[in-house]
Amino acid sequence: MLESLLSTLAPPFAAAGLALQRADDPPEFHAATAPGIEMGPDTLWRAASLSKMVTARTLEAVSGPEVWRREAGEALGWPLRHPRWPGAPVTLGQIASHSSGLTDTAGYAVPAGRTLEDWLAEKGLAAWLPHLPGTFLHYCNLGFVLLAAAVERLGGERFDLLARRHVLDPLRIEGGFAWSGVAPERRTDRLPALRRGPGCFAPQIDDKVAAEGLSGPDGTAPTLLPLGLNPAPLSPQGGLRLSLRGALALARSLESKRPQRLWTPSMGPGDYGDGFLESTGAGLLIFDDPAFYPRPLIGHFANAYGLLAGAWHDRLRGASFAYVLNGLPEGDEDDAWHPEERLIFDAVARAL
Numbered sequence: 001m002l003e004s005l006l007s008t009l010a011p012p013f014a015a016a017g018l019a020l021q022r023a024d025d026p027p028e029f030h031a032a033t034a035p036g037i038e039m040g041p042d043t044l045w046r047a048a049s050l051s052k053m054v055t056a057r058t059l060e061a062v063s064g065p066e067v068w069r070r071e072a073g074e075a076l077g078w079p080l081r082h083p084r085w086p087g088a089p090v091t092l093g094q095i096a097s098h099s100s101g102l103t104d105t106a107g108y109a110v111p112a113g114r115t116l117e118d119w120l121a122e123k124g125l126a127a128w129l130p131h132l133p134g135t136f137l138h139y140c141n142l143g144f145v146l147l148a149a150a151v152e153r154l155g156g157e158r159f160d161l162l163a164r165r166h167v168l169d170p171l172r173i174e175g176g177f178a179w180s181g182v183a184p185e186r187r188t189d190r191l192p193a194l195r196r197g198p199g200c201f202a203p204q205i206d207d208k209v210a211a212e213g214l215s216g217p218d219g220t221a222p223t224l225l226p227l228g229l230n231p232a233p234l235s236p237q238g239g240l241r242l243s244l245r246g247a248l249a250l251a252r253s254l255e256s257k258r259p260q261r262l263w264t265p266s267m268g269p270g271d272y273g274d275g276f277l278e279s280t281g282a283g284l285l286i287f288d289d290p291a292f293y294p295r296p297l298i299g300h301f302a303n304a305y306g307l308l309a310g311a312w313h314d315r316l317r318g319a320s321f322a323y324v325l326n327g328l329p330e331g332d333e334d335d336a337w338h339p340e341e342r343l344i345f346d347a348v349a350r351a352l
Contacts, residue, residue, distance in 0.1 A: 005347050006032040009340055014194045014201045014327030015039040018344060019248035020351065022319045027248055034201070034327070037191070041245045044175055044182065044190045045324065046205055048302035050311050051177070051240035053250055054167050055144050055151070055159075056096045056283025061166035062155035068093030068262060068282055072100075075150035077228060078117045082128050090133045092150060095143035096282040097262035099270075101133040108142035110232040112223040116149055119230075137263055137270025137277060141237040144283070148236035153228035160214070160234050171249045175242035177234045178222060179215040182241060187211070190241070193305035194327045201327050204305035206241075238304055247311045247322035254298050254313040255320065259284050276336055292337055293345045303335055310341070317352045 002018055010016035011034040019041065021027040029041040039045075060067055063075075071089045073080040080090050082101050094100035106126035110119045120127055129138055148159040155162045160180035168175065176182055192203035208219030214234075216222040222233030242250070259281035263270075270277070275291040287297045299312035308325040323344050 002028070002030045002347055002351060003032075005343060006030050009325065009343070010034055010037075010327075012196065012327070013325050013340070014196070015191060015324070016326075016340075017041075017244045017324045018321065018348075019244045019323070020319065020321045020348065021248060021252060022317070022352065027245070029244060031244070037201070039191050039244075039326075040189075042174065042189065042243045044186070044241045044243050045326065046193050046238070046305065046307065047175075047240040047242050047247065048238045048304035048307060048309060049141075050242070050247060050250065050300050050302045050309055051236065051238050052144050052283040053300050053311070054163055054177075054240055054283075055147055055236045056281075057167050058159070058163045059092065059096075059147050059151045059154070060282060062151060062162060065260070067154075068096060068260070072146060072150065075154055076116070076146065077153055080120075080146070082133055083125050084128065084130065085132050088133050092147065093262045093282065094134050095140075095146055097137075097280040098139050098143065098277075099134055099137050099263045099267075099280070100140070100143055101129050101131050101136065101138075102127060102140045102143050102146075103129050103138060104141050108140075108145060108232070108237060110145060110230055112225070112230065112233045115225065115229045116146060116232075117229075135268045137265075137268070137272065137280070139271065139277060144237035145230075145232045148231040148234065149228050151236075152231060156227070158224070158227065158234075159231045159236060163240075171246075171253055173242055173246040173249050175240060175246050177236065177239050177241075179209060179213075179241055180234070184212045191326060193307045195306040196327045196329045202330070238302075244322060244324060247309065247324070248320060251299055251311040251313050251320035251322050254284075255315075255318070259286065259298060261286060273336060292342055294349050301337075301341075306332075308338060308341060310344075314352060319352050321348050
């Protein structure tokens with residue numbers, strides 16, 4: 001059933017992959033690709049927002065579970081305040097749960113030569129919603145760049161290295177932020193993020209990758225400022241490279257960890273997106289009654305540069321699954337659930 005579904009998804013997608021594991025059973029890997037495209041369980045791809053799960057977990061690993069109560073400014077080494085509400089503290093937990101008041105309206109690709117402090121000061125109100133921090137849910141990528149800066153300040157080492165030591169290596173996940181730690185011989189087994197155009201798939205990211213060391217979206221090594229000043233070139237909000245096997249391991253890791261809910265719908269209004277968001281934890285999305293699946297789920301979705309993905313744990317079934325769809329049409333920038341994702345959720349629910 002799962003194989004037949006994927007064969008209907010790729011083509012038109014360039015690649016469709018699904019990994020599933022029930023309790024202690026061996027994992028299942030299913031994949032289908034368009035002609036000329038290759039993807040296996042260990043093929044590496046840009047994980048987009050699945051990265052947020054690793055970024056948040058790295059911060060908790062270097063500072064402990066109480067870190068989410070801490071004021072962000074204390075961890076960053078400079079005052080972080082909403083310009084409209086300078087007396088209201090912004091906590092790391094608010095940032096990690098998308099309730100800090102930060103927004104991506106002014107962008108989040110902070111230039112490599114700028115410090116986060118200076119860049120945010122320049123953007124002013126454009127980087128903030130008109131809501132008191134901690135009172136409104138709004139999904140924000142920028143916050144995870146700030147969390148990575150806190151990781152470096154508190155951990156005393158580069159963000160990508162701490163993520164590997166504290167999260168990726170313990171979970172036996174091959175990959176890394178901006179290709180950090182990926183062996184040269186493994187970099188050829190990659191699939192760029194693709195967009196579907198007339199008669200072809202156009203690479204968006206990772207068409208070229210540096211032979212070794214860090215590699216940015218264009219294949220050149222990113223420029224980094226001293227620790228804690230601006231880790232944006234490492235793309236902590238979306239720049240993790242991992243495989244379908246790695247995404248499943250990330251989902252499986254949620255089995256042994258009952259997450260702390262940092263935001264629930266009872267806490268206030270927000271941009272819930274007709275069920276696209278519900279409760280949130282530190283880099284986690286928590287659904288008690290999802291509209292797209294018959295049982296509670298915890299994990300994260302991903303959508304960037306033509307790639308859709310998800311890593312999820314179904315606690316009631318003791319099962320985890322991950323999927324990737326690569327090759328959205330050009331111009332498709334919709335962040336809502338896509339019909340093809342709903343087909344995958346339906347198929348997984350029936351399989352479990």
